[in-house]
Amino acid sequence: MQPTNWSTNSFKLLLVRNFPPGYAQATVFVNGIPSTSSIVNISVPIPKVTILTGPTKQASGSFQFAFTHSVGALFGVLATTNEALPLPEQRH
Numbered sequence: 001m002q003p004t005n006w007s008t009n010s011f012k013l014l015l016v017r018n019f020p021p022g023y024a025q026a027t028v029f030v031n032g033i034p035s036t037s038s039i040v041n042i043s044v045p046i047p048k049v050t051i052l053t054g055p056t057k058q059a060s061g062s063f064q065f066a067f068t069h070s071v072g073a074l075f076g077v078l079a080t081t082n083e084a085l086p087l088p089e090q091r092h
Helices: none
Strands: 003-006 011-013 022-026 038-042 051-057 063-068
Touching: none
Parallel strands: none
Antiparallel strands: 003 011, 022 038, 051 063
């Protein structure tokens, strides 16, 4: 894992998937030398609601819209002409 930001007393990573929230023991290695271990609290941000705005059916028959969400949030949009069809397999 590569840090996105660090200093003498803080360390920040990009998203780490499937890591359970709660307390964990962390040790940082710099050039193979371990730091003193510390107990850290891993928190998961509370998700915000995505709001669909400006839905419009275009003259061509296509559907156009915008949405609001948190900056940097990851999500996807699925589209179909037949909602009776099953959803495709999701890839992570």
